[in-house]
Amino acid sequence: MSNPREISVIRFPKPMPYHDAYTEQNLRRNLIEEGKAGNALFLLEHERTFTMGRSSHEEHLLHSRDDLVEKGIEVCDVDRGGDVTYHGPGQLVAYPILDLQHWEKSVQWYLRTLEDVIIDTLSHYGLRGERIPKFTGVWVDGAKVAAIGIGIHQWVTYHGIAINRSPQMDDFKLIIPCGIQDKPVSSLSQLLENPPTMDELMDVFEEKFTANFSH
Numbered sequence: 001m002s003n004p005r006e007i008s009v010i011r012f013p014k015p016m017p018y019h020d021a022y023t024e025q026n027l028r029r030n031l032i033e034e035g036k037a038g039n040a041l042f043l044l045e046h047e048r049t050f051t052m053g054r055s056s057h058e059e060h061l062l063h064s065r066d067d068l069v070e071k072g073i074e075v076c077d078v079d080r081g082g083d084v085t086y087h088g089p090g091q092l093v094a095y096p097i098l099d100l101q102h103w104e105k106s107v108q109w110y111l112r113t114l115e116d117v118i119i120d121t122l123s124h125y126g127l128r129g130e131r132i133p134k135f136t137g138v139w140v141d142g143a144k145v146a147a148i149g150i151g152i153h154q155w156v157t158y159h160g161i162a163i164n165r166s167p168q169m170d171d172f173k174l175i176i177p178c179g180i181q182d183k184p185v186s187s188l189s190q191l192l193e194n195p196p197t198m199d200e201l202m203d204v205f206e207e208k209f210t211a212n213f214s215h
Contacts (some may be wrong), residue, residue: 004102005039005214007207012044015023015089018051018076020070025158028097032156039102042095043201043202046087048073048168050175053082053149060084060176067173082136082149082157083179090187091203094209100155103213111136111148113212114161118146121163121201125192135180143186147178165189165201 012021021044031037033083050061050073060083061068065075087093100110101178118138119129129138130144138146151159164187172185196204 002038005101007041007096007210007213008041009041009043011202012042015045015047017047018049018074018087021046021093021095022076022078024132025095025097029153029156029158032097032099033154039099040097041206041207042093042097043206044093045089045091045096045198046093047084048088048171050075051080051085051087051149052076053078053085055081055179056083060179062174062176071174073174075170078149078159080149080151081094082147084175084177085162086167086171086176087162088167088171090164090168090189090198092163092165092205093160094163094196094205095160096157096209096213098157098213100152100157105155107150107152110152110157111150114148114150117205117212118148118161118163118207120212121205122146124197124204124208125188127188127191132183135178137178139183140186140191142171143184144177144180145186145188145191160212163188163201163205164199165195165208 028040122129136148146163166189
């Protein structure tokens with residue numbers, strides 16, 4: 001009998017348009033719900049995009065949608081929790097598509113476990129990742145390094161995590177990231193003298209993800 005917690009890791013080789021990745025997530029999620037596929041973890045980078053979650057406020061976009069499109073940034077309304085988030089090249093995006101019935105049917109357990117994965121990943125590079133009460137995500141020295149925004153349908157997860165390795169940081173100035181006005185955003189390239197390559201970061205993240213979700 002196959003392990004119901006087995007996770008297939010799928011890496012996409014180049015930055016993807018947001019809608020392409022969303023389509024891939026939904027295809028896999030539907031197959032899992034129908035019992036035709038197993039759990040998956042997508043690892044990728046996106047083209048420059050702002051996503052607006054279910055709790056987003058339009059005023060957290062500091063420019064009009066038309067102006068942002070002219071700057072080469074797509075704006076997408078999405079069905080995950082949270083506020084406005086940036087995605088772009090240089091940022092590791094992870095989309096776990098898991099049937100939580102094989103783990104715990106708990107949104108809070110899932111969020112905390114995702115934070116544990118990020119904290120363990122940062123610890124590998126000598127960084128102390130921290131939680132801030134009332135917020136999801138992970139911070140280092142008070143600056144946000146990783147964002148989390150999830151969706152769950154029939155206890156199958158989608159959407160996920162973004163870890164800033166070396167994204168275009170000026171793009172964060174075009175929004176109020178995650179709707180949090182008084183917290184800065186940082187990246188591994190700002191925090192580390194020798195930041196990992198994206199492939200190396202994916203390797204470490206995959207290892208930590210597998211370790212946390214194999215328990």
